[in-house]
Amino acid sequence: VFSVPFFLLTVRTSQKKGQKASLVFYTKIALVMYVGVLVLLLFWQQGAASVNLSLRHINIYTVLYILFFGIGYGAYYATADMPIPMVADCSDYETFRSGRYIPGIIGTLFSLVDKLVSSLGSTVVGLAVTAIGLSKLPDGTTPYTDGMHMLVVILFCVVPMIAWIATLIAMHGYKLTGAKMKEIQAINAVRKDAINKGMGVSE
Numbered sequence: 001v002f003s004v005p006f007f008l009l010t011v012r013t014s015q016k017k018g019q020k021a022s023l024v025f026y027t028k029i030a031l032v033m034y035v036g037v038l039v040l041l042l043f044w045q046q047g048a049a050s051v052n053l054s055l056r057h058i059n060i061y062t063v064l065y066i067l068f069f070g071i072g073y074g075a076y077y078a079t080a081d082m083p084i085p086m087v088a089d090c091s092d093y094e095t096f097r098s099g100r101y102i103p104g105i106i107g108t109l110f111s112l113v114d115k116l117v118s119s120l121g122s123t124v125v126g127l128a129v130t131a132i133g134l135s136k137l138p139d140g141t142t143p144y145t146d147g148m149h150m151l152v153v154i155l156f157c158v159v160p161m162i163a164w165i166a167t168l169i170a171m172h173g174y175k176l177t178g179a180k181m182k183e184i185q186a187i188n189a190v191r192k193d194a195i196n197k198g199m200g201v202s203e
Contacts, residue, residue: 002074010078018178019089023082024171026075031164033072038157040065083110089176096184099201128155
């Protein structure tokens with residue numbers, strides 16, 4: 001419900017302002033909304049009816065949680081695949097900068113980092129669950145234990161928020177704005193046309 005509108009919005013923003021502007025804007029939305037989720041989860045107490053998330057007994061806590069989480073997750077989910085077209089932008093930039101066409105190398109580097117981070121995710125969850133004394137990953141039948149609340153807060157909110165802050169810091173030095181990419185693509189097209197007509201690469 002929340003992901004589809006944000007997906008459409010990010011496409012329009014990327015078309016108008018470029019991938020960087022879209023990624024930064026929606027990452028900020030996700031970060032702000034997850035601050036709300038974090039606050040709500042910190043107030044949550046086992047067995048306290050006034051702060052329990054329940055669709056059978058909808059209260060202000062339930063409504064705020066759905067709004068914060070829905071908007072935050074929608075914004076985050078919409079940005080999850082943005083690095084893929086940004087890999088193409090980096091490839092175009094390298095062609096513009098050095099004349100070399102190396103999308104394979106850039107794509108492989110991205111894939112390597114992506115798989116490395118994904119595999120580390122399971123390790124982090126496993127270590128965190130072990131730290132609170134569970135021998136296997138919890139599911140819907142696992143009884144509530146001491147430390148589970150804070151574990152959820154850290155893994156569900158704090159870790160993604162740190163990652164989004166790191167993203168915003170990284171994007172601060174990312175030069176490939178929408179306007180810059182239009183310039184790069186135009187220059188690359190002119191160069192390609194000149195080479196096809198017989199001009200040397202060095203020229």
